[in-house]
Amino acid sequence: MAYEVEMIADFRTRVGEGPVWDPKRQILNWTDIQTGRLFEYDPASGKSRKIYQGEYIGGYANNKRGGFVVASWSGIGLWREGEEITYIHQGTLHGMPLQFNDVTAGPGGQFYAGTYYEDGRRAKLYRFDPDGGITIVQEDIGTSNGLGFSPDLSTSYYVDTQQRRIWAYDFDADSGEFSNRRDLVVLDGEEGFPDGLTVDSEGFIWQAMWGGGCVIRIDPDGKEERRVKFPATQTSSAMFGGKDLNDLYVTTAWNGTGENEPPYDGSKHRGGELYRVRIDDVQGKAEFETDFAWPE
Template identity: 40%
Template sequence: MNQSSVQNVLNARARLGESPVWDVENQRLFWVDVYNHRVHLFDPATRHDRFFDVGDVVSAIQKAGSDRLLIALSKSLAFLDLQTGEITPISEVQFPHPQTRFNDGKCDSQGRFWIGSICEASGQATLYRYDPDGSLQIMERGLTISNGLGWSPDESTFYLTDSAQHKIYAYDFEVETGTISDRRVLIDLSDEGVEPDGLAIDSEGNLWSALWNGWCVACFNSKGEEIFRVRMPVQRPTSVAFGGTNLTDLYITSASIGLSQKEIQQEITAGDLFCLPTNSTGMPSHQFFNSSM
């Protein structure tokens, strides 16, 4: 695979595109534009994209039924009704540091929503687990930009990115209890200075990570060894998700935020949505479950 394989599928011009989630049931892609407060629904078959303005920073989404999404706003979690656009708050968080907001999140196979935070103060971000019973558990502290997360195909390993530390960590994961332990550094990109952002795991257990300021998406095996990189036409790819009929298409969000006017002119597609046909197969995303569904 090379740069020519990457297809620009939507001229979105997002400020901060993030959190792509493939809807297997309806063959469409959900994604967000964080600072424009938009939750998008993209139909690859028609190239049609529509969005909901949710009125707040929105950083992560997950399906929570056929016509509902669980969304992470700046300091709260809520449901978004895809039929009416109605937003129903369900949980508000009092972060210990004022310059903090929610960031990336995903559901595990038991319907629990794992959501991290981002903080301007180093080491003050946290990883949370929002359970189907409505409780919020603190799972990890001492982070700065809690980012891309996922699970190995056999669910024995949990992965978590701290972009500010240029690292992707691996943990032992216990499915039934939803606990993590034995954190170790799996991937360290400190020497390059690029920041690993959102990630996806394929069915072989490889990690696909969008490298912020790296102009690429990198693929690593489960030992943390780099397999290859795919060059992107934008400096700031942000996150990835497998989609398409056979889950072989890698959708890639990107950002234009923070770029100078000159840089934007040079990479006019910054903030667009891209797709990379691959020889790998992804895994379906999990939904959030709760008693009111």
């Protein structure tokens, strides 16, 4: 199946990540983790701009009470354009620094955020609740990455990039608990490493492959249904947007992350741009929002 892939913004992101669509504003945001920048793209005008420069931000979510909940390399906080981050949790947690990578909002307004450490320390996936509660969802992680939920909220999905695994869990939407972890997909690394993901309205996972230059659509049983190729090898994450949620936005990165990278063909372009591709026969589903109150 052939697709028309369009490059819509080029900020030469070192580690472009975390695309999030805001259906209220009809705006896409994304981050460059290793330069501490946040961007937005407005499809109506075709214009994109930088909206933040500061802390390294691994991920963020739209917040019902305004602004974003952000997960930086310093902690968890709330942020609005033109302001500094108002931190809720900062420093260390359970003896580990709060250096975050990918995140997502849960159906109860929770904020799921996983850590990543360049020195090889094992990471964790946390759930931060609006009432201040903090739960360790998963420990002993290499690189915490993509997170998502099935449309009926019976299943949650979670990626450990270093272990090249996409896990499925039983999900309790009332409590936000993950249980009964099992392998959904185990990849061999020859086509890259699983990174960020999103789940469409039919319950299929759209998995970005770091080093693979593609996004793979995977059915709920773990079988590949199709793949969309991009002119950059380091495809890092994916998100559906647009009025009808038929536009797939994909972030890429030009900078390598160090060890455990796939072998690269130096003649190929790594990335740094934001891409969009129309998927006419598939519709995404709206992402959840966090529900955190701003400190008085």
